[in-house]
Amino acid sequence: MQLLRKLGFPVSLIYALVVYLRNYFYDVGLLSSKAYKTKTICVGNLSVGGTGKTPMIEFLVANVKDRGRIAVLSRGYGRKSKGFLLAKPAIGVEDLGDEPYQIYKKFPNAHVAVDADRQHGISILEETIGPDIILLDDAFQHRKVRCDQYVLLTSHSNLYVDDWYLPSGNLRDSKREARRANIIVVTKCPSKLSVAEQHRILKKLNPDPGQQVIFSYLEYQTTLKGNSKEMDLAELKNKKVTLVTGIADPKQLVSFLSAQGIVFEHLAYPDHHFFTDKEIALFNNREVVLTTEKDYVRLAGKGENFYYIGVGHKFMNGGEEVLLNLLGESLTAL
CATH class of the missing domain: 3.40.50 (Rossmann fold)
Known part of the structure; x- marks a missing residue:
């Protein structure tokens, strides 16, 4: 596998150029992003999988589900259906995808939907459900939608600053795009991560002024x-x-x-x-x-x-309160 990744380095350079140009076109307005009247929170990463997005979505749903109508919009990776689909009792995991189905089964009062076209999915949710807040699952790289808050996850064992572009690495988006995050969560940390190690990671991430960095570990039931x-x-x-x-x-x-x-x-x-x-x-x-x-x-x-x-995020240094306070602008609007 490592040999194949090394051989794929020239391809990763082309991929990096395409990613750079795409983001540049959005930044200068040649490609347009759309904002919506519904408060939207994006949870995502810069890499492919393995950072704990679903437990993070579940944490947010659990903390806002009693404060208004909440919707979760995901692509629904691996599903055997197409287009927009809203979770209902008669819809199975193969139609919805495993992660959205898991969220729906755990929070049946949340409106869980899937659509690869996030603009289309949000529009239908606004027209049919009228949610107070929409959580976009795994949508950090979807620049067509301009969200109110961005939560960026990065794994402790593979920080995005240490990674490289596909296929040589795991990055599917530019490291520079981390600047769009309101909150950076370093996930899957050792449960007793030292203060010195936290400072080392903060120095590597070098967050912009106003960005908050918090640390979490996975707690298994x-x-x-x-x-x-x-x-x-x-x-x-x-x-x-x-x-x-x-x-x-x-x-x-x-x-x-x-x-x-x-x-x-x-x-x-x-x-x-x-x-x-x-x-x-x-x-x-x-x-x-x-x-x-x-x-x-x-x-x-x-x-x-x-x-x-079962598994869930546990936050260090009061990170749970910090996370919810940072999202307060969206949450208090419910």
């Missing part, structure tokens, strides 16, 4: 949930466990489980992978299959031995 049943995480120590992941970066989950003294085999699949009948038959021959919540929505009801481990 110790109660595993399955098909109308639960299991304590510690019980896995006495079982033959198969970890099944179809996410961009499972390394932190693997490290967490290993630190708990759990022995497991790991079957890793591509991000947003829809499991085949053959794969599901394989899982059903295992004693216990543990997976992520995002993967579980694609596996629910297909086996009695499937459990998922």
Whole structure:
């Protein structure tokens, strides 16, 4: 893989030029961005996957869901439908995509929609739902929409300032575009990140005046949930466990489980992978299959031995309050 990335360096230079020109055209007005009457908050990153966008969306939904009509608009990666689609009880995960479906199942009172054309999706939401606030999931690079607030996520283990453009690296947008962020969240940190390390990262990120940088780590739940049943995480120590992941970066989950003294085999699949009948038959021959919540929505009801481990952001140094205060202009408008 590393060799292929090195061989792809010339391609990444072309990609970088295209990204630069595209952003330049938006900056000088040759390409236009559209603002909307509905307050919009964008949550995204500069890289491809693995920064914790879905838990961040869920954190925001949980903190504003009782203050007005909230809508979440996503592209719905991997879905088998096209165009605009609003989540309803009769709509399944293959139509909506795993991440939007997960959010809808967890927050059924939120209006969750998918549309690759964010302008079109926002217009329909305004016409049909009339939300007080719209959360745009994974839309930092979508310059056609001008949002009220931007939350940029970057993983502690792969800061955007240390990355490079696809396909040699993971960047899909320019590092310079971080200047558009109101808030930069360094995610997936060690839970006891030292003050010295925080200062080192701040120096590397070099935020603009007015930008806030906060730090978070992932906190895994110790109660595993399955098909109308639960299991304590510690019980896995006495079982033959198969970890099944179809996410961009499972390394932190693997490290967490290993630190708990759990022995497991790991079957890793591509991000947003829809499991085949053959794969599901394989899982059903295992004693216990543990997976992520995002993967579980694609596996629910297909086996009695499937459990998922929930996860959420935990913020350091009062970062939760800082985040909500920084978003106060949008949130208080509800």
